[in-house]
Amino acid sequence: MIETTEKDRKNLKTRTKLVYAGRHPSEQHGFVNTPIYRGSTVLFPTFHDLVTRNAEFTYGTQGSPTTKALTDAWTELSGAAGTILAPTGLAAITLALLTAVKAGDHILVTDSIYRPSRIFCDTILARMGVETTYFDPWISHKVEHLIRPNTSVIFLETPGSQSFELPDVPAIAALARAKGVCVILDNTWATPLFFPPHERGADMAIEAGTKYLSGHSDLLLGLVSANAEWLGRLSATADAFAMCAGPEDVFLALRGLRTLELRLREAQRQALDIARWLEGRREVAAVLHPALPSCPGHALWKRDFSGSSGLFSVLLAPCSQRAVAAMLDGLELFGMGFSWGGFESLVIPFDCRSYRTATPWNPPGPALRFNIGLEDVEDLKADLDRGFERLRKAG
Numbered sequence: 268m269i270e271t272t273e274k275d276r277k278n279l280k281t282r283t284k285l286v287y288a289g290r291h292p293s294e295q296h297g298f299v300n301t302p303i304y305r306g307s308t309v310l311f312p313t314f315h316d317l318v319t320r321n322a323e324f325t326y327g328t329q330g331s332p333t334t335k336a337l338t339d340a341w342t343e344l345s346g347a348a349g350t351i352l353a354p355t356g357l358a359a360i361t362l363a364l365l366t367a368v369k370a371g372d373h374i375l376v377t378d379s380i381y382r383p384s385r386i387f388c389d390t391i392l393a394r395m396g397v398e399t400t401y402f403d404p405w406i407s408h409k410v411e412h413l414i415r416p417n418t419s420v421i422f423l424e425t426p427g428s429q430s431f432e433l434p435d436v437p438a439i440a441a442l443a444r445a446k447g448v449c450v451i452l453d454n455t456w457a458t459p460l461f462f463p464p465h466e467r468g469a470d471m472a473i474e475a476g477t478k479y480l481s482g483h484s485d486l487l488l489g490l491v492s493a494n495a496e497w498l499g500r501l502s503a504t505a506d507a508f509a510m511c512a513g514p515e516d517v518f519l520a521l522r523g524l525r526t527l528e529l530r531l532r533e534a535q536r537q538a539l540d541i542a543r544w545l546e547g548r549r550e551v552a553a554v555l556h557p558a559l560p561s562c563p564g565h566a567l568w569k570r571d572f573s574g575s576s577g578l579f580s581v582l583l584a585p586c587s588q589r590a591v592a593a594m595l596d597g598l599e600l601f602g603m604g605f606s607w608g609g610f611e612s613l614v615i616p617f618d619c620r621s622y623r624t625a626t627p628w629n630p631p632g633p634a635l636r637f638n639i640g641l642e643d644v645e646d647l648k649a650d651l652d653r654g655f656e657r658l659r660k661a662g
């Protein structure tokens with residue numbers, strides 16, 4: 268094997284890049300994978316090297332061959348100038364926001380943002396004197412009217428990971444660029460494989476590596492990729508916080524990376540199968556899955572995305588909480604728990620009414636979010652079928 272560089276791989280397909288990105292067997296005695304480097308201290312050979320920090324690696328918080336393997340690969344796959352790691356997805360989000368705001372700023376955030384992101388804006392950023400305005404994810408270029416002289420960030424997530432609204436990222440990014448506003452995008456659902464974040468206009472893009480990059484519900488990790496304009500400020504902020512990720516988690520994420528495309532494509536296939544089946548159920552009023560033509564935002568999804576993942580929601584026809592509990596409590600294959608992107612199917616109830624502020628959330632009945640894993644879909648449908656029977660019986 269001749270070791271290729273990112274430049275050599277430019278014309279290769281994503282699947283091939285996923286196999287080679289970030290790997291340098293010749294630097295690891297020929298071993299295929301970069302091993303786990305554990306360490307704080309890095310020794311410098313001479314006084315001169317120490318005082319000038321003349322080394323590729325200088326201290327544990329600043330990276331190791333293990334973390335570099337992942338950040339190099341992610342930068343290549345995201346079409347970014349560089350990537351910074353954080354211990355969780357939420358830490359990556361707070362890092363990106365703190366890179367771009369200062370006291371006295373105003374930021375615009377889509378109303379369908381991941382709820383813990385919202386809590387960060389409403390508490391820590393508010394305390395720092397940064398004001399947040401939430402906006403309707405569908406308003407697209409009309410967000411321009413909400414930009415103030417002190418607006419520094421537009422923070423998007425596409426689609427929102429509960430309600431699946433899709434803001435028009437290229438349209439919003441174009442007007443943000445014209446006004447010098449930084450666009451931060453939570454790209455966890457699609458990953459760079461299905462939505463190239465920087466090509467679509469994001470300055471900084473977040474991936475909760477906890478989800479599909481892991482794929483096995485066994486690690487927590489966050490990644491922020493940045494374009495050339497923002498990488499310097501992002502790196503400096505990460506250094507100030509000593510933001511870093513543990514080497515075992517990074518190693519597991521690298522292992523997940525090699526099969527990311529396969530797992531995503533399978534999640535897409537299985538989730539679409541179940542979503543279509545759910546569309547035909549009388550207990551279901553609507554399926555919120557952007558790849559279904561019945562979903563609002565389908566046209567945007569078709570224009571900008573090259574795939575969909577295994578996470579979607581349904582709005583049930585009117586029924587009681589007791590009926591939902593009867594359905595979910597008896598499920599044999601679907602687990603109830605937070606997070607997603609793993610090999611196992613999950614379901615959670617959700618209700619956005621208590622916290623959305625820009626747009627009303629008035630579903631006809633209770634809402635459920637599904638993560639479709641790698642089980643056989645016929646087994647999953649049978650499990651849900653029995654669940655719907657319990658739901659109907661409980662009223």
Ligand SMILES: *Cc1c(COP(=O)(O)O)cnc(C)c1O
Nearest residue numbers: 355356357381428455475477488
């Ligand atoms: C889970 C999630 C995060 C946060 O990831 P953690 O690693 O759990 O902190 C951020 N954004 C979205 C859309 C998520 O689903």
